[in-house]
Amino acid sequence: MPPDGIRPPTLLALPSYLASHLAQIGRRVLADSLAERGLRLPHFAVLTGLADFGPLAQHDLADRLGLNRSHLVGYLDEVERRGLVGRERDPEDRRRQRVTLTADGRALAGELLTTAQRSQREFLGVLSEEERETLVELMRRVVNADDAAHARVAG
Template identity: 90%
Template sequence: MSPDGIRPPTLLALPSYLASHLAQIGRRVLADALAERGLRLPHFAVLTGLADFGPLAQHDLADRLGLNRSHLVGYLDEVERRGLVGRERDPGDRRRQRVTLTDDGRALAGELLTLAQRSQREFLGVLSEDERATLVELMRRVVNADDVARSRLVG
């Protein structure tokens, strides 16, 4: 049976169905690569989020990453035990915890980014570099449009 005959053609015509399966494949490949370092996807998200944005209030980090605030605490506990992040009282609001990368966390975030990029190239290996760039740009536009729409509802 050809690969096209495995899944129902009606579903293969739905972008949301394809995007969901593409996400599952990409998530699996990245999760496997991170597991070799003893990390999970939320740990990677925390480290790269802090590398991109700098120190953040704990609740702001959860919101930017799309993580449940109470779940974030557990992820932070794990990476803090490994010496990758530190938490301190936010000088602007003593009621808040501010999360920062340590030097080891910053170094690991850079290594993980390289690992993640390699895993993504592998899982999208059937596409050319230009096709991968186009795919990423199109997906980013959809995500950005959703972010704008959601911010209007909240703000």
């Protein structure tokens, strides 16, 4: 365990500093667990996004995941080669690609969710279950408020 006082107290009083380091830890633990399956975080995001929302236009999927649209194409190419997603022309607008999970992709998304939840419990293991739930709820409120603010600006 690192000694007390290893980090400047002024920085440890800043929520953004703490959140940044917390994100680094959580990302590392989750990325390591996904790497065991030959996947990266964007692949996980694609699979879970489609599992949550169902088939989506490619650009809509990128926007919902906060991914660059051109980068999404590469991620989709990789998971499509593995038979986890399919792309087809959107019947409502032939200029768009619609992305869907395959049966294998749906099954893997469920397995990955369990893996992700386990990795998150591990990295937040110093907190009780109630504390983890509180932390997640507080962070979700901040993210939702930011999403709402951006929606007002865009709308």
